[in-house]
Amino acid sequence: MKKSLLWIVVLILSISMIAAFSFAGCKAAAEEKAPAEEAVEEAPAEGAPAEEAAAAEVTFDKPVTITVATWHPDSTLLDPQIAAFNKIYPNITVEYTWSNYTDYIPLLKSAFAAGKPADISGFQPGAMISDYTQFLEPLAPLCEAEWGQNWQDLIYDFCNEQVEWTGEEYYMMPLSWTPTGTWANVKLLKDNGLEIPKNLKDLENVRDTLKPKGLFTLFCGFISNWNAMDTFQFVMDEYCPGLFYEAQEGKASFDDPKFVDALKAWENLFDSEIIQPGAYSIDTYMDTVNPFNEGKQGAMIVNGSWHLGSAYLNQFQVELQVGGFSPIKFPDLNGDGKQPRPTIAMGHGFGIYKDIKDPYEKAAAWEFVKFCASGEGAVIYADGFIGFPTFKSAKAHDSAYDGAGDAKEEFKASVQWYFDNADSQGGREPKYAELKQGLYDIMAAVATGQQTPEEAAKYMQEVSAEIER
């Protein structure tokens, strides 16, 4: 081949290969620029903060697209929320990307590191959001402009508390709260002549009755750790109430004897097979929840209020809908007559990317966030019974309970049970990622015999000591 022709071929090949990898990014950038070029006349000048857009009462009469990335809620709730939102704002197109939680975490980091996150991203308070606040719009001024000076009174206190872990500026809008809890298959217990267990002796009685029949007492799937943490938090509230939260702030030590006692009790749940063998080889979803829901296995599972929907709206075990399942308090383990309190998670919230170039787009993003927090979007969310809206005024429609059929009143009673038993020990999510991982590590290590409770407590304190608070 002639040299000059060869050079041309090589040049074309090199440029086309580099272009193929690079132009995908340029395309996204071009799409971002387009709305700015079509900026609405009523929208303020580029660079003006979003609260000015709110104050100017943007009318959204020009099309705009906003992007949402989250792990929660999924399409079963997001689609109806977006449909309802578009009835009010037909010109705002909402494009969302849903990932399961495990995949969402690295995707979130990659998007922000690349400088191309969605306009709205889903977060939980504490470890998940703490590194991202530098990229997020402070929402407190927007909330005040929207709902007045006392806007925080509209939201449950424990939600405000958890959001304020990362600052009073409110880098995320709290959208849902969920208490952790325990669910019992009441029918299975009754069929075996058992009552709902209230203490350790009852648990042992359940175990002794069900084990010969190949059934489990507390049916757990701990491979992805979050369910183990929910369970262990009940144990901690029995033996060292409040210690975790103080140690989290550096005001107490994890090698406190009371924390060691909690770990010993945790170890005993496995040694005594109250928690079934092999708990660390299966996952909650779907290895334990599905068999539990089908009534085939497990007298109890640790699962929070988000289990309401699958307990009462599941069509697979209609015979269990009435008198079948019930939320219960976790049994008293230390014999003091008091059953442990749940933790409350601020389930999810939305944060707005502060560097959205087009203020009109940013205003549209805030509009969607507001809708999901306090508008019809919050009621649609309540209808799903995955979590409860953070705004006190947002309640599920009465018709949302119809899917339970004959168990409708029982369903309503179970929902109310969570509000009646909302006295919690504290937040569900640790503030620091290192503490959360440390807790996961020691729970698994003690449960599988890799560490003694004393060694685990010492290790946890070492992890805590290295955290920069």
Next chain:
Amino acid sequence: MKRFINKYGINNIIYILPFTILFLIFIAYPIINNFYTSFFKWDGLSPDKIFIGFQNYFKMFNNRIFFIALKNNMIFLVLTVIFQNGFGFLMALLLNRKIAGRNIYRSIIFFPCIMAPVIVGYIFVVLLNFSYGVINNFFRGIGLNALVVDWIGKPSLAIFTIIFTNIWQWTGFAVVLYLAGLQNIPEELYEAAKIDGASYFQRTIKITFPMLTSTHFSLLILTSIGAIKSFDLVYAITMGGPAHASEVLSTHIYLENFVLNHTGYATTVSITMFLLALIISIFQLRLYKGVRI
């Protein structure tokens, strides 16, 4: 520059130029950038990086979990090399014979190689489930309760379960490479050996095995690197648990970078992993040059 061009020829340089550009951008640059980042404390997000010198390396060499991961990777490497390639060799010998249906057997044995490791991992999680997995239920059904173990949740077994799954998946690849190598061994060598009275075992040891030296070393390098960088199978089956019992270097990097946001430290471990793979590969290549027929 002129000497370089004269030595290798301008045409040759032009032909490898597109690949070289891609290599520099997508392989060389990330490695250099990772090495640079390993001297910083960085969360992977903020524009500020704090220079901390070798502190990430000190942290790594004082990290118990790093050594658990390293140990698991070494176990993974040794067992995979021995059993995956060993079974592959034996199966290739069998499938090289004229037996009925050998093409079907070859397809079946190779089939797991084309499945995504994540899918294979999830299948084995279901099979090996302690409570109602097929394997344990089979043992319970035939009264061998002593063999009913927690294959995934028992710390001392978890990594071996993963290694077994890996060997199950990739033995077919070794079979294919060995089969290809076997076709290149001249038949006359076997005939001459038969005339000299050599048994099948002697022909295998003295002719077949040495003649496949290049295949042995190709597989040695490929399985070694595969064992060092293995991630998806480990993550799908145990996520590195319970309590890091089955942690490997890649899951350790994932946890540190994406969960704990210790990106500076994670790049330190990834550089270490890269150097480990490089040293093993260089060692094996030198060994290959030493024994080549």
